[in-house]
Amino acid sequence: MTKLSYTKALNRALGDELERDPAVCVLGEDIGAGIAQLTLGLLDRFGPDRVVDTPLSEQAFTSMATGAALCGLRPVIEFQIPSLLFLTFEQIANQAHKMSLMTGGQVSVPVTYVVPGSGSREGWAGQHSDHPYSLFAHVGVKTVVPATPVDAYGLLVSAIRDADPVVVFAPAGAMGIRDDVDASMLAPVPLGQARIHRAGSDVTVVAVGHLVHTALAVAAELAGEISVEVFDPRTVYPFDWAALAESVGKTGRLVVIDDSNRTCGFAGEVLATVAEEMRLIAPPKRVTRPDGAVLPFALELDRAIQPGREQLVAAVRTVMK
Amino acid sequence: MTDGLHTPADLYRRMRLIRGFEELALRLVKSGEIVGGIHPYIGEEAVAVGVCAALADHDLITSTHRGHGHVLAKGSDPSRMLAELAGRETGLNRGRGGSMHAADVAVGILGANAIVGAAAPIAVGAAWAAQRSGSGKVVATFFGDGGLNQGVLLEALNLAALWQLPVLFVCENNGYATTMPTATGVAGNAVGRAEAFGIPAVTVDGMDVEVVRDAAVLAADRARRAEGPALIEAMTYRFGPHHTMEFRIRLSYRTQEEIDEWRRRDPLDIQGGRIAAGQRARLDAEIAEILAEAERFALASPRPDPAGALDYLYASGMVARGGVA
Ligand SMILES: Cc1ncc(C[n+]2csc(CCOP(=O)(O)OP(=O)(O)O)c2C)c(N)n1
Ligand SMILES: [Mg+2]
Numbered sequence: 001m002t003k004l005s006y007t008k009a010l011n012r013a014l015g016d017e018l019e020r021d022p023a024v025c026v027l028g029e030d031i032g033a034g035i036a037q038l039t040l041g042l043l044d045r046f047g048p049d050r051v052v053d054t055p056l057s058e059q060a061f062t063s064m065a066t067g068a069a070l071c072g073l074r075p076v077i078e079f080q081i082p083s084l085l086f087l088t089f090e091q092i093a094n095q096a097h098k099m100s101l102m103t104g105g106q107v108s109v110p111v112t113y114v115v116p117g118s119g120s121r122e123g124w125a126g127q128h129s130d131h132p133y134s135l136f137a138h139v140g141v142k143t144v145v146p147a148t149p150v151d152a153y154g155l156l157v158s159a160i161r162d163a164d165p166v167v168v169f170a171p172a173g174a175m176g177i178r179d180d181v182d183a184s185m186l187a188p189v190p191l192g193q194a195r196i197h198r199a200g201s202d203v204t205v206v207a208v209g210h211l212v213h214t215a216l217a218v219a220a221e222l223a224g225e226i227s228v229e230v231f232d233p234r235t236v237y238p239f240d241w242a243a244l245a246e247s248v249g250k251t252g253r254l255v256v257i258d259d260s261n262r263t264c265g266f267a268g269e270v271l272a273t274v275a276e277e278m279r280l281i282a283p284p285k286r287v288t289r290p291d292g293a294v295l296p297f298a299l300e301l302d303r304a305i306q307p308g309r310e311q312l313v314a315a316v317r318t319v320m321k
Numbered sequence: 322m323t324d325g326l327h328t329p330a331d332l333y334r335r336m337r338l339i340r341g342f343e344e345l346a347l348r349l350v351k352s353g354e355i356v357g358g359i360h361p362y363i364g365e366e367a368v369a370v371g372v373c374a375a376l377a378d379h380d381l382i383t384s385t386h387r388g389h390g391h392v393l394a395k396g397s398d399p400s401r402m403l404a405e406l407a408g409r410e411t412g413l414n415r416g417r418g419g420s421m422h423a424a425d426v427a428v429g430i431l432g433a434n435a436i437v438g439a440a441a442p443i444a445v446g447a448a449w450a451a452q453r454s455g456s457g458k459v460v461a462t463f464f465g466d467g468g469l470n471q472g473v474l475l476e477a478l479n480l481a482a483l484w485q486l487p488v489l490f491v492c493e494n495n496g497y498a499t500t501m502p503t504a505t506g507v508a509g510n511a512v513g514r515a516e517a518f519g520i521p522a523v524t525v526d527g528m529d530v531e532v533v534r535d536a537a538v539l540a541a542d543r544a545r546r547a548e549g550p551a552l553i554e555a556m557t558y559r560f561g562p563h564h565t566m567e568f569r570i571r572l573s574y575r576t577q578e579e580i581d582e583w584r585r586r587d588p589l590d591i592q593g594g595r596i597a598a599g600q601r602a603r604l605d606a607e608i609a610e611i612l613a614e615a616e617r618f619a620l621a622s623p624r625p626d627p628a629g630a631l632d633y634l635y636a637s638g639m640v641a642r643g644g645v646a
Binding site for chain 2: 049054055057059060061062063064065066067068069070071072073090091094095099100101102103104105106107108109110140142162163164192238
């Protein structure tokens with residue numbers, strides 16, 4: 001067993017896929033130097049044709065990846081800031097995502113978009129702290145939010161190998177996590193397959209990314225009192241509804257903790273589907289960012305509007321009443 | 322050269338095909354067989370045909386909302402193109418794309434794009450892939466004068482120039498972006514934009530197919546010699562409406578005199594004048610027959626099964642949840 005950091009796991013996944021498949025290439029800003037550490041060492045190993053430093057033209061290089069994918073390449077794009085996904089929403093949601101259907105299946109667009117440091121990066125304020133995974137799930141772009149280094153490795157590998165565009169969010173709040181691993185644990189994780197991090201019988205808590213660790217901490221804290229099952233879908237879209245049905249079938253209670261704004265967020269979708277298709281013995285709760293959240297700069301303010309541990313404890317207690 | 326665009330008669334014939342196709346499509350819009358309307362290419366045929374005459378079969382293009390001419394010039398089957406417009410399962414895109422999204426990868430058409438300027442970076446990516454693979458392919462990307470004001474197109478020019486990619490940027494300057502005259506919407510001009518990135522650029526008479534072809538040959542040859550991108554601004558004019566909605570809502574933004582003046586330089590007459598009258602009549606008759614067959618084919622083709630509305634959404638085969646549980 002060795003310690004593997006979340007960042008190193010993503011770096012390993014990129015290196016392994018570049019090694020395995022000559023069609024894979026990585027594009028992004030300052031990636032030659034490895035600014036986000038994801039691409040450290042890759043330029044030396046694979047050269048500038050496959051690890052490509054792009055100018056600050058996100059919209060063009062995002063669609064450039066689409067064009068290259070139409071011609072057989074399998075590009076991975078690294079974005080420096082989560083809000084660059086707003087800038088390139090047209091290129092991802094309106095171009096890459098729509099190509100397969102609009103051409104009647106003539107083409108596929110196997111592009112992966114990786115956002116290292118999504119969600120709040122303490123002290124980076126309003127335009128660097130977004131977490132728009134619900135937005136991509138909403139338009140139907142495959143959306144992955146790994147919680148652990150092992151999952152980060154396995155999900156990034158699967159995203160790169162997938163035939164469709166996939167957005168991979170690596171939450172800033174999870175990137176400090178380390179796993180004890182041996183090589184056999186580093187394997188592809190299928191998209192759309194949930195993971196139960198901790199089994200429990202009273203309440204199902206759904207969380208992705210860094211909030212899985214919040215949920216685990218809460219489950220440990222409440223252990224003597226309430227038995228919490230920590231359910232991590234790992235991919236926000238497609239969602240593993242069958243696994244959730246099984247978990248909720250057992251617990252009959254549901255709390256979702258979600259780093260999205262409340263209206264039309266991921267948590268709302270989980271609650272709605274459970275209400276339509278599953279059976280609960282108590283009304284469900286969700287813990288989210290507020291409506292319309294713009295993360296303010298001062299730490300107290302930033303933290304005040306992020307879904308957190310105390311709110312989750314309260315929500316779990318409420319559904320137990 | 323794209324399948325059979327060699328002689329003056331070939332060029333005329335293909336332009337005639339586009340003209341006749343658009344006239345037929347207009348008729349089917351009016352009869353309701355084509356829903357949603359079209360952006361007719363009538364008047365601009367020399368641009369698509371001239372550019373595609375400089376391309377090899379394996380070369381690639383991207384197209385625009387006004388794309389029927391590009392698709393036919395590059396070599397798509399008019400019957401399947403018409404079936405696409407009519408929303409049939411036999412259409413190029415199996416009825417999933419329609420007028421503004423026609424794609425035919427088998428003949429190098431990566432797709433028409435309904436977002437102005439959006440195809441340029443896609444073409445740059447295809448050219449980047451071509452450069453890396455050493456395939457020798459050239460990519461032509463069409464856009465209008467309106468596209469000159471899209472930031473992403475300027476980003477695409479920068480990337481293409483920076484990496485010396487085999488891209489042919491083709492600006493179809495038809496004088497208007499919908500109702501806005503080019504001079505009202507564009508500061509500077511197409512050539513100036515290209516030159517700012519060190520991309521060689523020319524403005525040519527877009528009503529003369531041989532002039533367009535000659536400029537495109539020079540540009541495509543440069544690209545094949547790995548000397549990088551080029552831009553051609555073809556001065557042209559659409560004889561008809563921006564979109565067939567103009568048949569319903571009267572928009573006044575240009576004069577009949579202006580239209581008449583451009584019509585005197587009809588690209589079909591310019592090229593038609595270079596071939597014998599008898600041959601021209603024979604080609605016209607041939608095209609009429611092809612289009613009659615296209616109409617028969619399209620209208621006899623099956624409509625898609627509504628149960629397949631989400632088919633092809635995911636290339637991986639993933640099935641999306643329906644809207645009703
Ligand atoms: C980015 C974008 N903005 C607006 C539109 C709506 N629209 C469709 S065509 C068009 C005019 C385009 O003008 P031009 O690029 O000159 O092409 P033309 O129609 O003259 O062939 C507009 C505004 C669009 N499709 N895409
Ligand atoms: Mg125009």
